[in-house]
Amino acid sequence: MPSHDYAPTRDDRFAFGVWCLQNRGRDPFGDVTRREFPALECIKGLAQRNCYGFEFHDNDIIPFGASATLRDQIVSDIKKLMADTGIKATMATTNTFYHPVFKDGAFTSSDPAVRLFATQKVMRCIDLAAEFGTEIFVFWGGREGVEVDASKDPISAAGWFRDSLNFLCEYVRSQGYKIKFSIEPKPNEPRGDLFLPTVGSVLAFIQTLAHPGMVGINPETAHIKMAGLNPYHEFAQALDAGKLLDVHLNGQKPLRFDQDLTFGSDDIKEAFYTVKLLLDHKYQGTIGFDAHPYRTESDPWDFVDRSMRTYLILREKARRFAECKEIQDILKELHGAHAELAGYAKSFSKEAAAKLKSMDLNPEALVSRKLPYERLDQLVTEILLGVI
Numbered sequence: 001m002p003s004h005d006y007a008p009t010r011d012d013r014f015a016f017g018v019w020c021l022q023n024r025g026r027d028p029f030g031d032v033t034r035r036e037f038p039a040l041e042c043i044k045g046l047a048q049r050n051c052y053g054f055e056f057h058d059n060d061i062i063p064f065g066a067s068a069t070l071r072d073q074i075v076s077d078i079k080k081l082m083a084d085t086g087i088k089a090t091m092a093t094t095n096t097f098y099h100p101v102f103k104d105g106a107f108t109s110s111d112p113a114v115r116l117f118a119t120q121k122v123m124r125c126i127d128l129a130a131e132f133g134t135e136i137f138v139f140w141g142g143r144e145g146v147e148v149d150a151s152k153d154p155i156s157a158a159g160w161f162r163d164s165l166n167f168l169c170e171y172v173r174s175q176g177y178k179i180k181f182s183i184e185p186k187p188n189e190p191r192g193d194l195f196l197p198t199v200g201s202v203l204a205f206i207q208t209l210a211h212p213g214m215v216g217i218n219p220e221t222a223h224i225k226m227a228g229l230n231p232y233h234e235f236a237q238a239l240d241a242g243k244l245l246d247v248h249l250n251g252q253k254p255l256r257f258d259q260d261l262t263f264g265s266d267d268i269k270e271a272f273y274t275v276k277l278l279l280d281h282k283y284q285g286t287i288g289f290d291a292h293p294y295r296t297e298s299d300p301w302d303f304v305d306r307s308m309r310t311y312l313i314l315r316e317k318a319r320r321f322a323e324c325k326e327i328q329d330i331l332k333e334l335h336g337a338h339a340e341l342a343g344y345a346k347s348f349s350k351e352a353a354a355k356l357k358s359m360d361l362n363p364e365a366l367v368s369r370k371l372p373y374e375r376l377d378q379l380v381t382e383i384l385l386g387v388i
């Protein structure tokens with residue numbers, strides 16, 4: 001029997017970014033509304049809530065410009081906490097967007113010295129990730145873009161980005177680290193236009209790299225919706241390509257600034273299909289949440305509990321979808337038509353082509369087939385509303 005208390009366990013593989021919990025409620029129009037939580041407090045709080053892992057930028061835990069002594073002490077403290085609690089460092093990334101040196105990009109800055117500084121900073125963060133046993137390293141190009149198209153040629157910028165990633169792939173190989181890279185697409189903000197805005201653009205870019213097998217995609221719900229696209233389809237494209245290395249789940253109202261709302265808070269049906277997709281196709285990575293507690297919150301813990309609970313409820317709804325006889329009967333009917341023709345065009349031969357050209361595929365007969373999508377959609381709605 002399924003559990004209905006929706007209490008998370010380590011087996012659920014939930015992870016949160018330390019930066020999510022450290023968010024202080026500041027926005028472009030208002031100052032902070034809560035204190036900053038130290039990294040150790042964030043990680044400890046996640047472990048106490050049965051989170052499998054935590055994700056981090058280098059400067060979430062190591063202050064920019066920290067001495068080697070301070071860095072080593074922080075690393076020692078975090079590794080001890082990890083050993084004591086069993087929590088994992090599931091994803092690492094580098095902050096190459098906050099410091100003013102990155103005002104015109106990191107890997108795509110027009111200044112080669114800035115590009116090298118960014119690459120150097122990433123190398124050091126890769127070393128840090130390796131110390132924590134992290135195996136996924138994400139690149140979110142928050143400053144990799146333009147406001148003024150005349151400022152840089154996008155093909156040259158793609159080349160600079162490619163050179164940096166190729167160099168870093170070779171660095172990982174040379175060190176013997178078990179780390180794969182994952183690129184996180186976003187269409188805009190904080191730049192007017194960001195390079196590699198969608199899953200499709202990242203897939204195309206990966207194929208131009210020297211080691212495409214080392215690089216995948218980390219799609220984020222909000223970033224996808226900022227482009228007016230469907231997260232269900234974008235996640236599916238990454239899965240189909242075998243490149244879904246990590247996920248960032250959150251909420252977003254379409255075509256607005258990056259809101260980083262709690263997962264499922266804006267479009268519950270869309271969130272349901274995302275969860276169902278990951279389950280149906282046996283996604284093996286962590287379930288990462290990248291959102292911010294509301295500015296009105298005094299601490300981040302209701303946000304953490306809510307995110308995990310919503311996912312687990314939607315996972316239970318996906319089970320009910322699979323067990324609903326009427327839904328399964330409709331799907332069987334929809335996908336059972338002309339079963340003798342299924343897969344006919346999967347492999348080509350001259351004989352198969354000649355036979356296909358001679359087939360009598362009567363469109364008038366085909367169009368008369370009933371497609372009960374209204375009923376199917378209503379059944380999904382009733383599952384989500386608790387009627388079924």
